[in-house]
Amino acid sequence: MTSPPEQASQARPDARIHDIGYRRYGGDRLGSLYARRSLFVHSLRGAYGIGRSARSKILPFVLFGVMAAPAVVMVAVAVSTGLDELPVEYTSYGLFMQPIFGLYLALAAPQMVSLDLRYKTIPLYFSRPITHTDYVVAKVAALTSALFLFVAVPVTIAYAGGLLAKLGFVDQTTAYARGLVATAVFALLHAVIAVLTASFTPRRGFGVAAIIAVFTVPYFAVTAVQAVATEQGNPDVVGWLGLFSPGSLLDGLQSAFLGGESNFPDQVEVTGAAGPAYLLVTGAIIVVCYALVQRRYRNVGL
Template sequence: MSTQTPETTRIHNIGYRNYDGARLGRAYARRSLYSQSLRGAYGLGRSAKSKVLPMILFGIMCLVAAIIVSVAIAVPNQTDLVLKYTRFAIVMQALIGLFLAAQAPQSVSRDLRFKSIPLYFSRPIERADYVLAKYAAMASALFVLTATPLLILYIGSLLAKFDFAHQTKGFAQGLVSVALFSLLFAGIGLVLAALTPRRGFGVAAVIATLTISYGAVSTLQGIAYGTDNVDAIQWLGLFSPITLIDGVQTAFLGASSAFPGGEQAAPGAAAGAVYLLVVLALIAGSYAVLMRRYRKVGL
């Protein structure tokens, strides 16, 4: 930098130097964004207030599992847990939905609101890296929330000396179920949250979508059962995320159906294949919508 005066010109060295350290590239940036987003979903590295809700919800999920285990150990002549591994997430869907509604907007809405997306893309990170990191982090956060109680149930069942092979099979089926659950719900939550930079609107959109879809489908299924139209029950289940997972795990993972009519209305192998295809299509579609969304906001 130069300073000119009538008498002379001086050049000042203000200390700028070229960076000569290691350049870690896109993979490191993607991993860092994933790690930061996953930690942020539980408030880690953020203010104490940000930790309250996710940690309370996580604690309640684990507490419920611990109570089930305690009952299994305390009650004599028990041979199995009172709640199957594949049923746990379905029963606790309200808490999981609340976690998703709170944390999906936190993951993406602030970047949209403060227009920091172009700053991410000015570094060695591309649109696909951002979307993949955010999606993987949200799915991982949901998997931790839903799989940890299953692990507590599994350990407790072994302590209660229930049949090892039966419990291991049920635990494995439960993990597959919550993995699909986490991928599906993460995609839906992030898509809804990414539609608006206002976090409050994102929270409301996620809660409304999950609640209204499940309530409407459950009501229509109840009406179909009451009018002896049992065949319609399984197809109505295609229109709600919760009932989609219920149908998949009933058809392929040995779960008991929560549909009205129970096993009579549960989807068989053919209908279960349709359920699975719809779940996979929604996961892929959510990723595609996010990619399209960030093509525009990343400019």
């Protein structure tokens, strides 16, 4: 009695194996660190449309140009008129340009996160030497870096203008360093919230709308209630109300710890126990949102 392989050879005497060119990979195995770095670079480039079509680059760079335009104008005015100080502080530049910053954030976060869900590419990432944690870290770090550059470059332009206008090297450098710290916290807080929001929808349009709502609605609600509290003669309440939206949270933080001026109604300052509360709430939001993103991606690609 013949075995199955022998039967197959008798049934197909002309059967043969063709060499179609597949070969084993003989290069270096670069490991998970290289995979994480590649995902970070790819995501950061995508936030500005680099590596994509020309149409994808238009809106990010237009928004970046609008974001940098006030800094260029401040430089020109400071140099030509001899101002004693710049009109906008380094620590509050991101807050001053918050509408443009919000538009860019709503554009970048869904492109970085939602499209992976829509086209089901996440299992492909996890088939490489990369874990769910690596994916989340790379995405949050890439969006934070993109947002930091979006604000820090105009702040750097303003700093260069301050030096050209001879406003004082020590004072300008100290204020510039505080501005970079404020920008880093500003970028990280918005990045973790935006990644968490965008991770719940595979639709880019829904992600854009959700991110705008998450940042805009609380900000205007807090601003309105602060104005009412100021009119009623309760300035102490104004500082505490700022804890309830990301935009006002950063405003209170930079005025309490980084020497900036408050943009609250009547420029009410954050004093007393409210100052440490801003620091604690900011850190808590970052930690909680990051933990929720990790939980979200634990089974999302399976």
